[in-house]
Amino acid sequence: MTYWSLSRDMTFLNHGSFGARPKDIVQAQLDLKRRLDDDPADILWVRGESLLEEATAQLAGFLQVSPDDLVSVVNATQAVNAVARALDLQPGQNIIATNHGYNAVNQTLRYVAERVGATLRLIDLEQSLSDEAVLIEAFESAMDDQTALVMLDHVSSPTALLFPVHEIVRRCRERGIRIMVDGAHAPGMLDLDITSIGADFYTGNLHKWVSAPLGAAFLHVRPEHHAAVHPASISHYLGEGFQKEFSWTGTCDPSSYLTAPAAIAWFAERFGWSSVREHNCQLVAWATGRLCDAWSVDPLDVPEASRLTSMRTIELPPRLRNHFDVVEDWRHWLRDEHAFDVAVHDWGGRWWIRLSAHVYNRPEEYERLIKVGLKGY
Ligand SMILES: Cc1ncc(COP(=O)(O)O)c(C=O)c1O
Structure with missing residues (x-):
């Protein structure tokens, strides 16, 4: 994390939206x-x-x-x-x-x-x-x-x-x-x-x-x-x-x-691109399993090959709708109350969270999301 320009005040599980940059x-x-x-x-x-x-x-x-x-x-x-x-x-x-x-x-x-x-x-x-x-x-x-x-x-x-x-x-x-x-x-x-x-x-x-x-x-x-x-x-x-x-x-x-070429070289020299990909796939798969177990929810049923990606979309518990008008309100609540940034969507009439994983993410960040994300809901 010290290599990254991300604020230490936020837990960033949303690399997929706008990325993040090494210092x-x-x-x-x-x-x-x-x-x-x-x-x-x-x-x-x-x-x-x-x-x-x-x-x-x-x-x-x-x-x-x-x-x-x-x-x-x-x-x-x-x-x-x-x-x-x-x-x-x-x-x-x-x-x-x-x-x-x-x-x-x-x-x-x-x-x-x-x-x-x-x-x-x-x-x-x-x-x-x-x-x-x-x-x-x-x-x-x-x-x-x-x-x-x-x-x-x-x-x-x-x-x-x-x-x-x-x-x-x-x-x-x-x-x-x-x-x-x-x-x-x-x-x-x-x-x-x-x-x-x-x-x-x-x-x-x-x-x-x-x-x-x-x-x-x-x-x-x-x-x-x-x-x-x-x-x-x-x-x-x-x-x-x-x-x-x-x-x-x-x-x-x-x-x-x-x-951009400097960014490509940064990952290649520090970790090697295949290690970056392997890390990200494994971490997001693990985090998805943990979150689904803890919140009793399911990930979107995607083709087996999607395991090669570093993002996973998981359905949010329907009961969240009792507390928030739109799913973005829950995202704001997570940002304001718990300093998380995560991607959320209303897709196909259901509410979803999309987890990302990159080399700066740690298992304890997802564990903390699991702990606080539905607190009181
Ligand atoms: C699949 C996909 N296509 C296109 C875009 C548009 O990207 P941009 O806003 O950089 O043009 C995005 C942005 O997140 C995306 O996820």
């Missing part, structure tokens, strides 16, 4: 910001392109992709907006997504669809979630010859479900349907090989499980779509090529993305 990474970004303010033109103009290229090349190695297909964006939402606009949607077409999708993503898709008389088809996946074949079939049967895009979570936000991305991507590509994978949680959490997944578009956040500074993310686009995809914010380099266009989307502070 070394906070300092690395501050150093770069200082250089930016000392000589803005040096970082933004003279060496801007080469710094971006260097960071992208390092990131490409981590994600197992060609650097030529990778661009920097501020967050996954921007990447989704860029791709949604590239679809050239026609009236009567549809986009397929699910009720596990992140709200901002589904809102973007709904917006672009409804503007042109297309529709967002949200698949409600609430039964048999642990059965990958059921998940795959749900996508398969929702697609038709009017489907312009399938949006698939790699690891979903409210439900921490690891979708069978390889197979769903394969089915889409077999039918000639474009697919975007929303991997906001995947970099750092999973041993990611984006090339082997083969999606048309893949976005991931680096400020979550890579612990890069906030506002660091990427978009990977297969070469055949480069010409169609433009940044959500059009700027000087329109028409000068995929990477060139994304290299400048208006004046901004590029230090988050440029510091």
Whole structure:
């Protein structure tokens, strides 16, 4: 914990929302910001392109992709907006997504669809979630010859479900349907090989499980779509090529993305990425078991492969509804009274807590949550 910039006054079991950063990474970004303010033109103009290229090349190695297909964006939402606009949607077409999708993503898709008389088809996946074949079939049967895009979570936000991305991507590509994978949680959490997944578009956040500074993310686009995809914010380099266009989307502070390679190296050198992942999976599995036993609740029934993630979604006891109007009120109560930060959701009409585990978390933190979380309720 001493290595991390998190406040010691809070117990932080919510890495999944906004990540958290080691002090070394906070300092690395501050150093770069200082250089930016000392000589803005040096970082933004003279060496801007080469710094971006260097960071992208390092990131490409981590994600197992060609650097030529990778661009920097501020967050996954921007990447989704860029791709949604590239679809050239026609009236009567549809986009397929699910009720596990992140709200901002589904809102973007709904917006672009409804503007042109297309529709967002949200698949409600609430039964048999642990059965990958059921998940795959749900996508398969929702697609038709009017489907312009399938949006698939790699690891979903409210439900921490690891979708069978390889197979769903394969089915889409077999039918000639474009697919975007929303991997906001995947970099750092999973041993990611984006090339082997083969999606048309893949976005991931680096400020979550890579612990890069906030506002660091990427978009990977297969070469055949480069010409169609433009940044959500059009700027000087329109028409000068995929990477060139994304290299400048208006004046901004590029230090988050440029510091991401340092965050990747920090984990690699200190622990090794496979040890980080193993630790996080084991800790969240243990914490889930303890919490479920103690509160007599069940985790969401997710596919066996979801054990590779560092988050778990667990149903909250229905009796909490007797005391709080909305589940966020319980979260506020936990913050105000007991200094915990945890993610909670109202999903499918039921209330859930999503536990995260990272290298700074300790079993006693989850034990304390178990002890105080339902006190008096
Ligand atoms: C699955 C998923 N997709 C997209 C996003 C959007 O990320 P951002 O707010 O960084 O754009 C999130 C954020 O938590 C997410 O969990």
